[in-house]
Amino acid sequence: MNIKNLISFSIVCMFFFSTFASIGQCEQADVLDITVEEAWELLSTTSNGIQLPIDVRTDVEWVSKRIDTPFPEYARQFEKDDIVDEQGYQEFLELYDGNDVILYCKSGGRSSSAANILVSRGFNGTVYNVLGGITDWDAAGLPIKNGNDMPEKPHLPEGSEICILGSSYDFSSLSNDINEDVIRLGWDWNGDEYIDDWTDYQPSGSTFEHSHIWNMAGYYELQVISEDIVGGQSSFSDPLNILVDTPPIVTNFEGPHDGKIEEACEFIVSGTDADDDLIYYQIIWGDGTDSDLLGPFSSGEETTITHTWLEKGSYTIQVISIDEHNIESDVLTHSVNMPKIRNLFSMFSILEYFINLFHMYF
Ligand SMILES: [Ca+2]
Ligand SMILES: [Ca+2]
Ligand SMILES: [Ca+2]
Structure with a gap:
């Protein structure tokens, strides 16, 4: 190998080395260790982005003491052992994939290993580890919450007490948490004490809204429960009693399409109601007059009604x-x-006049 070839070979080797080295760096685990002060700086404002603090200690430790940071960067818990577990990891991804997370534990050990697991599995988001954990956080005088009280019983839900089957209705309620924890509301649409829907967490005292569609007619008790981020649950709210019902249908309106003024026209009306409710009819005659409310009638029952128009014209009955x-x-x-005989006659005369005019000139 001459000098020139040796130099070329060296350049090629350097290129491969540097390329592989940089690929290696990209794949390298990249947990960002931060101090408690740096964690507080990230978590006390959203102007530097939203980071989610996650307590990886046990349930008992979490309930007894946790960091206190404002919404939406409030502390939540996901135990380290559950992150290690494959199924638990998938649950973690469902909750937090794509977010920047700040893991903390008592003194930084468990959070460091949990953070490394996340990064090594390719978690999509920045992973921070709080050095010194909640021990250093507390020692630095940063905000802490101790123990937990359950949220207050939520307010009676507000919304329509009569709902049409298959239509969507909005309901709202609110609840307060004495510890000012973030809370979520659980909605039990049929009073069986099984929570059918949970809202996302919101600050204590927020008004929560949820819509619902009932697909079976009947009476329902809508009640809600409040749960704080620590897991404390209130009792159920008082129930809102709701009737889910079907609108009636006018199935038949029979009668003449032509009549004479000042002569009564007779019509037959009938309708049905899927709930077998009693039904009433109202008829708007199109001449500025309405019928009284007719009824009640059973579903399917026919009734007869007459009306007399006093002026010529075309009327749409509703x-x-x-x-x-x-x-x-x-x-x-x-x-x-x-019928408007005279009017029609004069209309025809005008038309005839124009046709004659046309023939005269063309
Ligand atoms: Ca932030
Ligand atoms: Ca609470
Ligand atoms: Ca009905």
Whole structure:
């Protein structure tokens, strides 16, 4: 190998070395160790991004004492042993993948190993480890919460007490936590004390909203429960009693489409209600007058009603049915014509005049 070849070979070797070295660096675990003061700086404002502090200690340690940082960077718990476990790791990903997380424990040991597990498994987000853990945090005089009280019973839910089957309705409630912990509300839509939906965590005292669709008619007790981030649960709220019901349908409106003024026209109306509720009818005659509320009738029962128009013209009759819970049907329409002979005659005369004019000139 001459000098020139030797130099070329050396350059190629240096290139490969540097390339592999940099690939190696990219894959290298990259936990960022931070002091408690640096952690507080990150967690006391969102102007430097949102970081989620995660306590990796046991349930008992978590409940007895934890760091106190403001929403939305409030402390939450996920035990180190659960992060080690494959299923637990998947749960961790579902909650926090894509977020920057700050792990802490009592003095930094468990959080360091949990952080290294996350990074080695390719967790998508920056992983910080708090050196010295909650011990140093407390010693530095940073905010701490000790023990836990359960949140207060949530307010009676607000929302419609009569809901139409298959339609979406919004409900709201609120609850306070004496420790000012973030809380979430659990919604039990049918009073069986099984929580059907949880909201996301919000600060204590926030108004929580949730929508729901019932797919079976009947009476329901809607109640909510409040749970703080530490796991303390309130009792259930008082229930909001809700009737889920079906609107009636006007199935038939039978009668003439042509009539004479000052002569009564007779119509037959009937409707049904899937809940077998009693139903009423109201008819808007199109001439500025409405019928009285007719009824009550059983579902499917027919009734007869007459109306007399006093002026010539075309009228659109609107018929609605209302059930005993005041739920209205869709509108059914029926057109009636009270002939306008003279008007029609004059219209035809004008038309005839224009046709003759056309023939004269073209
Ligand atoms: Ca922040
Ligand atoms: Ca609490
Ligand atoms: Ca009904």
